[in-house]
Amino acid sequence: DTEVTQTPKHLVMGMTNKKSLKCEQHMGHRAMYWYKQKAKKPPELMFVYSYEKLSINESVPSRFSPECPNSSLLNLHLHALQPEDSALYLCASSPSQRTSGRGETQYFGPGTRLLVL
């Protein structure tokens, strides 16, 4: 099974709402990633978890709060978002973080398309 799943596929939320994005993989990968992607732009790294510990936070605003409950699951909690946060949020995994930079395949989920009103 080489699949990364994400729910929900689409999400519309107001600026005062609290919502969560979920990501799951069962490939035994120990590195998991959150990316944000705007239209016609490349994915931008937000967070990296390695062995369930936060390894990289790319100076993401605190209204985005990641969580890794176990080695298969990754959540992104959203609170008080702004309209400019509307984007495709992609989750990815790779066997380990240390080797991901050396060409280990990153497996991406289909993403959650988020609209903040």
Add this chain to the structure above:
Amino acid sequence: GQSLEQPSEVTAVEGAIVQINCTYQTSGFYGLSWYQQHDGGAPTFLSYNALDGLEETGRFSSFLSRSDSYGYLLLQELQMKDSASYFCAVPNQAGTALIFGKGTTLSVSS
């Protein structure tokens, strides 16, 4: 820091061959990856070059010249389904995450 340059758009017809170039500037270099992303879809891994030379996978090939900080993705026998965005990517300085180029939109027409 790391930076990558690739053309923003390329157009071609079915059956043709197209080359998407990528030049990079990095502090430390591990290898060059290529990802494909269809509209509304997830990026999918295509290829990776750590050493100089050509890597072939079916209709797609990828080339790397480390001395020139340059690589390319070669797509042969183009099909309509190859219309997508193609991203080159390199590891960050610590080798712990990928930095993506801005992407090249390939449009294949009949």
